[in-house]
Amino acid sequence: MVVMNGFERPHVARLVRMLENDDAMRIVAITGPRQTGKTTIALQARRRLEASGRLCWYVPLDDPTPEEFHAPGLLDGVDTIPAGGSLDARWLVEIWESARRAAERVEQGLVLILDEIQSIPRWSNVVKGLWDGDRRSERPLRIAILGSAPWSLLTGLNESLAGRFDPLPVAHWSLLEMARAFDLTLDEYVFLGGYPGSIQGRPGAWQLDAWRRHIAHAITTPAIDRDIVQLTRVRKPALMRQLMDLAPRHSGQIMSFNKLLGQLRDAGNVTTVAQYLEELSDAGLVTGLSRYAPSPHRSRAASPKLNVLNTALMTAASGYSLEEAMAVSDYWGRVVESAVGAHLWNTRDAGTRIHYWRDRAKRANEVDFVVERGRHVLGIEVKSGRPGGASGLKAFRERFRDARTLLVGTGGVPLNEFLSLSAEEWLEEL
Structure with missing residues (x-):
């Protein structure tokens, strides 16, 4: 490096x-x-x-x-x-x-x-x-x-x-660290993620194909084959690998375990998929955020929201260049949202939990992330396109009167500013 x-x-x-x-x-x-x-x-x-x-x-x-x-x-x-x-x-x-x-x-x-x-x-x-x-x-x-x-x-x-x-x-590298060490811009960081070994020389000189090979062969494959399969009792390694191929493509999306299971070729069950997703999370690859609810039991029972813990795992497999990814607004919106989720997860303290929220009665009302530490609750919505459309934050405030809310991106706190402070600092800042 x-x-x-x-x-x-x-x-x-x-x-x-x-x-x-x-x-x-x-x-x-x-x-x-x-x-x-x-x-x-x-x-x-x-x-x-x-x-x-x-x-x-x-x-x-x-x-x-x-x-x-x-x-x-x-x-x-x-x-x-x-x-x-x-x-x-x-x-x-x-x-x-x-x-x-x-x-x-x-x-x-x-x-x-x-x-x-x-x-x-x-x-x-x-x-x-x-x-x-x-x-x-x-x-x-x-x-x-x-x-x-x-x-x-x-x-x-x-x-x-x-x-x-x-x-x-030691967690994934932050925006500030990648900018100081490699002079990355905000958009480059969101696309390339926080893997220092994948960046060789000044950005602009890095080769897209070489970067993709590094993510696949130096990170994803050994993380599963050496760190998870060899260190834990994985009964179905092929199913684990398929889940790792699938989950980053749906980062930023809420998916039921049954829906995930339906897209996997190998036979498995909901319990196995849930367990393997936890192990991928432990390895720093991709996690399944639980729905925020006052009752922990209800939170665990809901469908998880997938989120890569380093956006390189999402973008390297997409086939897009940085410019192509930014031109596809829906996709780039999920990449930006995943960058925020990864940042929250990687900078949280041991006692802090990261969730998402969706109104069961009116499913259109969603909040991208909920940061919870004891009685402190912060709802976060991420916007990377046109301003407006933050009805989820309003519904969240009405449902949870003691919670605070934050809009990140268009119309709110600039993304680079948000990525400069940890999850704990944002809880204390507001």
Whole structure:
């Protein structure tokens, strides 16, 4: 990934602070969707740590060749790693033991960064045991782990790692980050999305076909085949892949699970499709927003509204260029709306929920997004064409008297301004 002017995301400074804080010795877990720059963040933090005099080893476990380790002295006491081989639990223990010995020899201790941790089978049990031993012995060894999937996929929903890890979640890149790193315009960002690795050089020089191939082969395919199918129990991988092909095409649309099921070739059921959609959401690909309702049960029972979590997943498969996409008003409207939904989802805090709303009695009354945190509720309507037609916001205010509303785009808050603040900031701003 090549960025302009040595751009660093805020995660770099935060990671350095976490690893320099010797009072909090928990493992730092850097997780998030594929191609969001987790490895770059770790390597930039490593350079800062080394510049301050702290010994820091970086080990990419998916390609364990000595020249890639960036860890002088790592192989002391470690058996030769076979060319093209994969590390297993034994290799991980030996690497950790080597780091322990090195940490004892230097005043500030050592930082060990383990990239692609999911490459080690049953890694969490091994790491827990090693870390517990370090804490009992008070070894000066700090650990950071990286994975190509969110925490729930890396560890399993039933895995208990409480008290051992400090999370550092990495989400898709925002408009401000892509503009600062690659000088993207607003329209380019809405079309190309927030995948930094897909942008090579100055926009205008990027190749549309190469960009599409990158989205398909570096993001979508490995996210499903490596992050979801290998890390979870997917009974029907072909059905999962079909759902991933279908869902981005309908981003911005409310679709019942039965309707989704009817467009899938493989046999399945509503429960399976709903489960697979949740797993696609966990992987940072596409989510199904639930209908906002005071009763959570009624909310879950309604048809989901599909929304890609990075607009590149929607536009790369469309066959359109940027200019062609903008010329098709209905399609471009859904892309803009999906960009707003992705931004809300990617910038929300853990306690904040993103919904849509539709009046059951008068289905024409809809609100694109509802941001909910406790008693705070914000209804958001997105307009990318002619002004007017915000009857849904009026109906929403009449139904939910304590809710606030916001119009984004034509006739309201400019899109670039909206994408410059997080979901939490908009809740506090109004």
